[in-house]
Amino acid sequence: MPPDLLGLAVTCGALVAATIAQRVVGMGFGIIMAPVVAIVAGPLAAVLVVNLYVVVACGLMLPRVWPDVDWRRLRWLIGPAAAASVAGLWIARSADVDVLRVAVGVAALLGVGVSVAFAGGERVIDGPVSRVVAGATIGLMNASVALGAPPVAVYSIVSRWERRSFAATMQPFWVALSLVTLLERQVLAPGGAPDWPWWGWGAAGLATVAGVLAAEPVARRVSARAARLGVIGLSLASGLAVTAVGVAGLTG
Template sequence: MSPDHLWSLAALAGATFLGASTQRISGVGFALVASPFLVMILGPFNGVIVVNVFGTLTALLVFVQVFRQVEYRRVFAMMIPAIIAVVPGSWVASHAPPALLSTLIGAMIILALVASLTVRQAPALQSRFGAAAAGFVSGFMNVTAGVGGPAVTAYALASRWKHAAFAVSIQLYFFGVGLASLAAKHSVPALDLPQWAACAAALVLGIVLGNYVGPKIPAKASRAAVVVLAFTGAALLLVNGILALA
């Protein structure tokens, strides 16, 4: 196995591990943390598919542990518009040039993070329309950039959805939207067997770690860590995309 392939395995496993552990701890960490790095490693289209696959699996593995605590009505108010938005989003993901798509993904992640941190007092997001709008934006971003968390996080903050309830309920949302995103693309990740194995092992280890340390980490601290990691990855991805376009 060549050094380049070993580096690729380590990078894939590291990104997946970070994403899975933060997802279990904060509720919305997988795509935000893993997407920029996986896109840089695998390219924008294949990288986002990998995010969709392992993000969906992470959400499912967490959901089966907490399904009794899920607030199903609030979840479906966001999920239905999100699945509708997957259709135009999948067309963009399939037809945009790779360099342009990388730039758009980095920019969308940064803008979405900024929005999620600044719209906490937005009255429009506190209504059913706000839930639907957040779901639509989230679904579009999930299929194009692999990142659906910031929009629904903004809705949760604006509507004063308790963090503990949101963190468990949103797993069903990510599972449903992730399946819709994969179905719309009609594609699977182009990974070899060692890469699949490395990502799967990192996924399980990340969730196990999240189960152990999650209750010990304050919600504000876990969210801050996710934001810092996501901003770092998105900024690097944006710069790489701009350089490729130039």
């Protein structure tokens, strides 16, 4: 199998898993997809592929979760995220990509570690300032390395956001942010698309649809505790994966 088609096949398999994670815990698409696409097609391709297919995945999920969306909190998060994504794309275009990966990966690990330790107490951190900071951090990291989920996890933990509402609200959030990022990318950092045939993009779309269909029965069987552990585990895994890829690039 040619290398580009092998990369496409790996991407399609990852898309199914990423879509299931996205529906069950409200995040996980970029965590799974960003390292995979960055390895097989490069970091700029990762930003394009992750943001394109998360629109498809979350858009298909949205009608099922619409009643549980927290629209007020969504508005607080999406504005700063969209604004900060401009800076993220500029960083992706101009910074050394491996240094950026290490910096983002370490920041993600520290953020999740601190938030988990914080969760052992009774205090809740949630308000305009924390929402603006969370949204801006998500937008910056999503646009620079297609990895916005760790700051989502940190905010969800420290604010003690109820699992059902969190998972629902993240679907329109990622649709809106990804569309903005894709439009900005065409202006600030065009190019870098994977070298797939036309039908490869359709195959990736079908893999995303398959993930959506498989995710519904899984979501109904996952407890709140399991979903919370999933958020933490996926965030830690993404931080480790991105850091490892960056270190390998710097030392290779």
